[in-house]
């Protein structure tokens with residue numbers, strides 16, 4: 001039994017290609033579904049609802065040369081050109097790992113190409129070189145919200161089983177090329193987003209008929225692709241560790257009323273355990289069969305696919321954790337959250353975006369997942385988004401971020417003491433990036449400030465926030481400052 005977080009712990013930060021790289025249309029990169037997500041200046045922070053299943057992407061606007069809409073991911077934070085400088089800062093900060101993603105549309109611009117784009121691969125060769133030189137372990141997400149738009153246009157997204165083959169071709173290229181460089185892989189970011197964020201997670205249009213049935217079919221195809229990636233990866237290098245990555249939408253019953261408890265149980269099954277069960281136990285849970293039956297969803301799930309899923313489960317469980325919510329049968333207030341809205345909890349404070357801050361919930365989640373699945377756990381994302389400006393000393397005094405990260409790390413430390421096998425923590429995010437949900441720059445999570453506004457204007461220069469120094473001393477002190 002470990003005595004808490006120690007030197008072997010993979011501490012670091014997480015970024016995603018679509019929110020950082022930019023380089024739209026350069027070096028053969030194809031148009032991805034993320035590139036087409038726009039910044040909406042009229043968004044209402046208290047009621048963002050930007051990408052619930054029923055929202056429409058501005059596909060036509062994107063192709064209109066006269067459009068006034070701004071698409072921030074075309075530029076990201078220009079990581080494609082600044083990666084060396086940024087990785088040098090990550091090293092200085094003391095990061096031992098970087099969770100990053102590879103842009104599928106940079107490697108297979110149309111998704112269905114037969115040959116990968118060598119220029120795209122070269123970019124990642126360089127990024128990995130830089131990371132290895134800096135002593136930073138790459139933890140790689142293979143697909144983080146950005147397949148080629150062509151796969152949506154020509155095939156209808158993940159509801160089409162042909163995507164499984166295209167994805168297999170893609171992962172085989174990566175596994176072979178980075179066989180000796182990358183050990184930790186995650187086939188998909190927040191795989192449950194296929195249901196809650198259908199465009200980003202599954203490449204489905206929100207105006208298509210039978211949307212939810214299609215989303216569950218897409219979900220199944222994603223599970224098959226996940227299992228296939230585990231199989232192919234282990235064949236190429238048996239030492240690969242290939243893990244799931246699920247958005248951990250934790251909630252509690254609002255009261256001890258047994259009806260609240262039951263309602264919460266049912267919601268957690270649907271939002272969480274469904275995905276964990278399939279990816280970690282290798283089988284569909286009974287409660288989902290009832291949902292499929294009740295809604296008359298007819299899913300095509302072959303015997304071979306179910307066997308593949310059963311025999312190729314995840315090596316570890318990765319999950320993002322930002323907040324928690326509540327459920328009640330009585331009328332109650334709702335608040336914003338990651339991918340979905342949540343019931344309010346009177347015991348918790350919220351971020352400016354209404355996300356309820358709950359460090360103890362992380363210890364609960366870690367114990368809960370370890371008890372159920374007995375697999376090593378990796379917290380792949382955790383952080384706080386805040387509107388920030390540089391002060392006159394060219395820094396940001398982000399004590400609230402230090403407090404947030406510290407409180408969550410303290411709970412991880414306690415969970416390890418409880419006996420849970422936690423292998424690492426990559427905070428979201430070491431550097432300010434374009435927000436996934438709102439496509440704005442103003443929602444800043446970074447420990448490094450990027451001088452860039454919601455319209456991509458600014459010098460894009462990087463500045464260390466106060467939390468940067470805190471993180472550095474945390475690692476240097478071997479986590480002693482966690483107790484301060």
Ligand code: BGP
Pocket residue numbers: 016019189190247320338339381385428434435436437438443
């Ligand atoms: C997760 C995504 C990330 C990231 C994060 C914060 O769901 O995997 O890509 O962006 O949430 O969300 P947001 O940027 O919407 O605040």
